[in-house]
Amino acid sequence: MKALKYLLVKEYKQMFRNRLLPIIFILLPVAMMNMVPRVATQEVKNLNMAVIDCDHSTLSSRLTQKLSSSGFFNLYATCNNYKEAYDLLERGDIDFIITIEDNFEKNLYRTGGAQVMVTVNAVNGMKGGLGNSYLTQIVMQYAQELNIEAGLSVKRPVKVEPRYLFNPTIDYKPYMIPALIAMTLVLLVGFLPALNVVGEKERGTIEQINVTPVGRIEFILSKMIPYWSVGIFIVAFSMILAWKIHGVVPAGSIPLVFLFNVIYIFVISSLGLTISNYSENMRQAAIVMFFFIVIFILTSGLISPISSMPDWAKEVTRLNPLRYIITAMREIYLKGSTFSQLITQFVPLCLYGIIASTWAIISFQKNN
Amino acid sequence: MTDKVVIKAEGLTKQFGDFVATDHVTFEVHEGEIFGFLGANGAGKTTAMRMLCGLSQPSAGKASVAGFDVATQHEQVKRHIGYMSQKFALYDDLTVEENLTFFGGIYGMSPKKVKEKITDLLTELGFESERKTMVKSLPLGWKQKLAFSLAIFHDPRIVFLDEPTGGVDPVTRRQFWELIYQAADRGITVFVTTHYMDEAEYCDRVSIMVDGKIEALDSPANLKRQFNGNSMYDVFYALARTAKRGD
Incomplete structure (x- = not known):
């Protein structure tokens, strides 16, 4: 594990020397938190x-x-x-x-x-x-x-007086924002690792790594850890933006938000790397990742509620890590749910993480 | 050069579907030797070299490098070899010093030793002023010299060079070969592929591959005698024109 230190130094240097990445880390959350809750509204007006x-x-x-x-x-x-x-x-x-x-x-x-x-x-x-x-x-x-x-004696018709729980004004924003944080993460922490290993393949530098005795686990960890730190930053930054711009803060515990997101980041960065390991070039990796992201978003309950999907589609959503994090985030933000209430989201997410990370390590081949 | 065998291939074969890239190749390389591995494009040189470096699994046959089997002990093989690929493979966005520190660290060298070696190496190459230069802004000749220095930075027993001087001017090529000789003097075995016949003359022994098979293997002088040629070019031409596959 001694080599890990050197691998990490290299990854961080490359990340921050990239002209685009640090800007994206700041701009994407700002755009997502500022713009999307306003435009992606389901309220019917005008x-x-x-x-x-x-x-x-x-x-x-x-x-x-x-x-x-x-x-x-x-x-x-x-x-x-x-x-x-x-x-x-x-x-x-x-x-x-x-x-x-x-x-x-x-x-x-x-x-x-x-x-x-x-x-x-x-x-x-x-x-x-x-x-x-x-x-x-x-x-x-x-x-x-x-x-x-007219002074008519009105037979008072039965009037339904709804009381909206957890989101009394039925405001769309507190509902969308927790899900948007998960979306921002999948775009950055899922997509970028997908382009990473394959990028080294394209540049030929992976050969130079493959002839060294460096371990697969160390190598994959060195690719993941930088994105974990970026992911945690994005969560914190997005939460602050949501609070300052929209006044949306979690009703539940903030550490719990982070706990869920850390595991979720682990899942999607592993998925990204797995795709990267299998891809021949960046274009291929991007297309495959794009395919997954579109399917994940559409079946995550972000836009249309899972409960109104047909039964077979409900089963399909169980394969979607985005579904668990979006549900968990909304529950924590709106209902203030506790860990024990969210265990049904937590366990699948952890399982997913174990499978995806193992896959990422196995699919990285130094010898074939 | 000693009689100790550091690379031993016996019927080494790599097959991709129906295509036999390297076809039952058998040879030995001795410690401290400069071994030229020649062949036309597509003859199967790079494939053979990748198997010896533990990057690729042989389809059949056996090979050992530094005493380790390339099929089963490839990670041990990697501890004892250096490799310079056809394509420049250092990190463009790291400086000369950072690249050296990184690879030194990966091979488990102590930070102190890495530091010392970097200073020695840069002084030797007259590179001291480029210590903090991003690798991407170096000229090609310098990049190649740096890549070679990096391949032997951790003092491997064998260094594999895959067309190290492609696209490099004659003066730099000369300097490059001086580096190779220095490495050989330090006891590092050099396994090199090239398309330049003058470079083939610099090797202790040369093998020539045609269509995946080794057709000739001897010292340049003996080969010239055997094929009745004045230069290695004549030898190569006599063999390579029988080739059926091209690029």
């Missing part, structure tokens, strides 16, 4: 609507006003007929057409009921669905308001 008001009454224009002041809808246009509005929808300018029937006001007063027709552009299913439910809510509220004004 839906454009066109209103066809056939009634032109006080009550119908109040409804239009009500909708456009809700914060969810923009009144993009007021149209005279359905065709005009439909053209706008086809052009992609609007997502909703609200048609208020002729005699809307009269019908309301006379029969206590009136009709509003809603046409939804459902190309983006989620946007359409959510928008529609917002719209329904607003119209219902309005109806109730009118009933009260």
